[in-house]
Amino acid sequence: MDLETLLLPFRFPFMQNAFLICIIVSVPTALLSCFLVMKGWALMGDAVSHAILPGIVVAYILGIPLLIGAFAAGMICALATGYLAGNSRVKQDTVMGVVFSGMFGLGIVLYVAIETNAHLDHILFGNMLGVGSQDLLTAGIIALIVGSGLVLKWKDLVLQSFDAAQAKASGLPVNMLHCGLLAALSLTIVATLSAAGLILAIGLLIAPGAIAFLLVRTFGTMLWVSVIVCMASMLAGTYASFFLDSAPAPTIILILTGVFLAAFARRLAVTRRTSLNRVSDSHGEAV
Helix, strand or coil: CCHHHHCHHHHCHHHHHHHHHHHHHHHHHHHHHHHHHHHCCHHHHHHHHHHCHHHHHHHHHHCCCHHHHHHHHHHHHHHHHHHHHHCCCCCHHHHHHHHHHHHHHHHHHHHHHCCCCCCHHHHHHCCHHHCCHHHHHHHHHHHHHHHHHHHHCHHHHHHHHHCHHHHHHCCCCHHHHHHHHHHHHHHHHHHCHHHHHHHHHHHHHHHHHHHHHHHCCCHHHHHHHHHHHHHHHHHHHHHHHHHHCCCHHHHHHHHHHHHHHHHHHHHHHHHHHHHHHHHHHHHHHHC
16 A cells, blocks of 8 residues: 555544544543552453443433443442452342443333433444544543552552552551542543543553563553554554454454563563573483
């Protein structure tokens, strides 16, 4: 293809907005994915992303901004999961499965019961090519709040994630940090609604952190590597979707999956090479 064809996607306003939303959303999702991966909260992100559907429908019925309903439902799901897991014999992953499937089912029932011009496909899978200036502004504000909070408090959040008792003994507000991370999760999912939708948002909240975890050894490095991976994958997926005539969000998730498999293969190769070197060194010392 010639240069004019390669630059063709950048000539259309809807593609320009799609690239902008990718750059904006990639930062908070990537940063948050690192904490979700390290805390083992992958299912929590999945639960919250599904559970905000009834909040969106209720907000539509009440005539209030949909983002308010989505955030409220996300927080209710996260807090309810923590309360039920902490006050019953049922494990947290089981509780999350029950809560998010129940709230998602409630959202579907409410959606079918009302008359609306809103497309469920756009809510579930996103409508990146239909992103407007208001969506960019909302996502930008949320990205700034969540990204700044995670960068400023990442050391405290890491300590709270790995050793809550030590964090509490050090004088850190453990409960506030916990609730703050849940709020950041809900806000970030709200920010990705227009880009990836509810279902595909979970990929953006897990894959970048998982990829960075396979590539680097320190958490500080993991943060910025995840942002680079997420941003590059989102831009590449959006660009490729233009020529493939596919939806941008699923294309992005496929690229992230491919990058994860490549990172996993690299890690296996490094581990195997390290093991062979150790065996070789041990044999040399024995001789």
